[in-house]
Amino acid sequence: MDGASINLTQSIFSLPYFRQFTLTITILALCFPVVVLFGLFTNITNIIVFLKAGVKDNVTTLLISLSVSDMMFLVLVTPSLCTFIIIYFVPHWPWPFYDGLIDELLYWPSYTFYDFSSCISVGLGVTRCACVAMPLQFKSVFTKARTVKALFVLFILVVSIRVPIMSTYKLVWIKDPLTNSTTLSVRGQKVESITRFNDIVGRTSLPWINFIIMITCVGVIKLKLYQASMAHKYHTSKSSAASGSRQASEAPNHQGRSAKDLRVIQCVVLICCIFIVSQLPFLTYSTYRLTNPQFDTTGRLRFLFFTLGAIGRIFAYLNASVNIFVYYNYNRTYRSILLSMLRSERKNVQ
Template sequence: MYKWTIGLLSPSAPAILVFGLISNMINIAVFLKAGVKDNVTTLLLSLAVSDLVFLILITPSACTLVILHFDRTWSWPFDHKFIYFLPYWPAFTAYDISAFISVSLGVMRCACVAMPLKFKLVFTKARTVRIVLVLGILAVSLRVPVLTIFRIAFKTDPLTNVSTPYVAAVNRQAMSRINDVMNRGVIIWINYTIMISCVGVLSFKLAQASRIRQSITADCDQVSEKAAGGRLSPKDLQVIKAVVLVCSIFILSQLPFLVYSTNRFANPEFTSTNKKFQDLFGFFSTLSRICSYLNASLNIFVYYHYNSKYRSVFLSLLRLK
């Protein structure tokens, strides 16, 4: 099953990565051209930047896996461990930042919709920028154990007295276990629970707004003050729909990772080196990697469909080109 999964999914990785790199560069260009004037746009721009950094850093590792799958005898001009291991954990640190930003996006929009009078003026652009910086520091701090595992070391040939670099692993087992407990256990469940809650609240608000709109259409002259006060503007509705879809993409893409990380958290023997779990571990780890690439690449469709400002700027840039 593992080999079948690798054979089916690995060839799709380069195409997804290329599309993700292009789409996030487009997102950044469009948001900057449109102007970053509110907290939602600030978060979406930050999300595009962190997604782009993730895809740039993970591309060498993903391409290495594809090459090794199709030709393990490939003649490398250098040790392939340099491009596989060294950027791997920095890449997923950027992915963590994207996850935290997605959670913040859901929480902020949820708070502004559920209690607009209290939170509409709380999440300003300046405060949102500070929140993003704090989230970046938090993500790096949580990944410190695994960020310190791989490093470049040198070994000297006693015959030629020539030093050659290689990738050294320090405290790999202990640091990986800390990472499994903290990032792949506690943090991911907190993020997942918050995201599902936010999607639930925002979906309820969308359904409520739809019922109010139908009520207004049915009897324009008898709209109660309560219903009128609960109405959301078309722009608010589009923003909520976009946030719900971005959060839903995150939830679905994280599901395979959630399954195998929870198993690994509960059972430390659930690894690629254990023959008993090798195929199952390989299946979920490969699927979760592909889903992470998709999660960092698909938001462009959401923005184009639900954000009229994004769409107009995108088309203007296209015409300019």
């Protein structure tokens, strides 16, 4: 096959992906700012409510840390998002610097916080899983102080993984010989070993490890709660037959867990499920990128690469934005404080 035939074949295969890319980006470009602004508002609200409630235990410590990390992710991604929208809708915008400067400088710092949020979500799943599976052994293990130390270690870990790839970028001045002017730009040094390390460890292995741990934790929690529910029904029916309905109502419920504990477990399980769903597009995207060299920014499947990347971004933004609904429905203290804040704000407006 000659070169002209190869180019024709590549064009035929690329064209459908280009159409999908154009349609996807046009739709998501309108959704991106709405989701990000909503996420900034909800995470600021979460932080205020949790501070008012008081950070008294390990679960609240993890939840407020998750909100702070999600907020930082959305704050750092906002300038990149604004740049992207301007480039897409106003391609001839007169930039005073290289148009991809902001995105390339802030991409890895922003997704470092996204990785940190992923690790916090996994921490929530692991702590609740351990407490549900073996409550007596782990009842006093996950203290607030130990949780803070673990968060610090996790943050150092995710930063350490991203520092090598971030160190390959540097600011440079590029001179235009036609206009005799210089433009501030960013240049990434192509260091094969660092790039490969980042692709394998940061973009694929770590997300997959978090994903597998999270699915395992949710499965164990659901199994243990189901077993406890079956045991409760058995004791209830046995007590009802032996001593009447009054003793049946006093039978152990979910291994003696209070309604508050069950709401905490339900809250954590939902947060874990949101994490699992939101990670699927990115995991598909990053894993396929490792196995197919054409699935990259300059390969034959570049438009499919950009399309799945955009879909992965909207799922990441949603993951960092929607936890407020979980907290409102499953945390009575959170709901009470939030409603009180809304009533006070309404009175002030009136």
